[in-house]
Amino acid sequence: MTTDNKNIVQGALTALVATGDVDALxxxxSDxxxxxxxxxxxxxKAEWLAAVGAALVPLGGMQVEIQHVLADGDHVVMHSKRRLPGAGPEIAVVDIWRxxxxxxxxxxxxxxxxxxxAANLTWWESADH
Structure with a gap:
């Protein structure tokens, strides 16, 4: 089951990024x-799919590099790095899927x-220290 869940999540992201087809996702x-x-x-589901569809237009050509995929029972955790085409900013993303x-x-x-x-590693420090 764990391997199947990992494959489902990886397949969902791959289909979305490769085709830009929200319907495939x-x-x-689940309903x-x-x-x-x-x-x-x-x-x-409907709200999120609409938001993903709207984001795909400006994010077209986004590069996704999966760093880790871990599964435990019905949960899958995916860590990825994503970058917009050209000199777009790189983001780190952690998705948890049930x-x-x-x-x-x-x-x-x-x-x-x-x-x-780096700034987020010291979030607990006051600005006036």
């Missing part, structure tokens, strides 16, 4: 899919611009 999401954000907002009966049921995503990583 839609078939891999009650929820996408969670760090700011405590969430999106339904699968249920072969479909992606939930997703969490953390995105960090690589150039800001």
């Amino acid at each position: 839609a078939s891999l999401l 009650d899919f929820v996408h969670h954000r760090p700011d405590a907002t969430s999106k339904t 699968l249920d009966e072969g479909l992606i049921a939930e997703a969490w995503e953390i995105i960090e611009p690589v150039t800001q990583a």
Whole structure:
């Protein structure tokens, strides 16, 4: 099951990036899919697919380099580096996916611009120290 879940997640990202086809991704999401954000907002399947579709236009040609894919039971964690074409900024992304009966049921995503990583390592320090 763990290997199958990894293959489903990798296949979803590969299909999306290679084709830009949100419909190919839609078939891999459960009807009650929820996408969670760090700011405590969430999106339904339809809302998230619409947001992904809207982002694909300005992100066309984005390069995705998968660094790690780890699976434990029904959860898959993917760490990737992504870059826009040309001299676009590089971002580090950690996605956590929960699968249920072969479909992606939930997703969490953390995105960090690589150039800001050092500043984020000292987030607990006050600005006036």
